[in-house]
Amino acid sequence: KSLKKGDKVLTAGGIYGVVVGISDAESKVVVRIDENTKVEIAKAYVVGVKPEGQTEQPVVK
Template identity: 40%
Template sequence: MLLNIFLMAPQGAEGGSSLLGFLPFVLIIVIMYFLMIRPQVKKQKEKQKLVDSLEKGDKIVTSGGIHGKISGFTDDGKTVILQVDEKVKINVDRSAVNLVKGKTQA
């Protein structure tokens, strides 16, 4: 009985474009790109711009929550020498800089 019902069911439209079936998937991918991927890329560019603009004397906060003032850079330029107290200096990766609290007055 159940088999007869399935056999009597109308068949799909003949000659319909199979590309129309992929349209919802394409729309979902486009929406995901604009809602998830594009903002992340924009955020990464802003962070890279922030890291590239670091100068001696800037007050920064690292991703680990360390506050300090940039007293210099290493020779390779990948590491920031951060002064956290009068006689305390630490080396921090440039990529660990999360926020610039104050820029140096030029």
């Protein structure tokens, strides 16, 4: 499954956030980690995605 805006993710660095932007050409995603903070990371460092409707933490790939 590919990432999409709104997905809740876990990064390899242990940061939880929400995908707010995706650059397939550069293999990067923008993740919001709080109301005022967004970070750009390589897609390869997204290690978990929370499936829709799940209330627990993201599932590690």
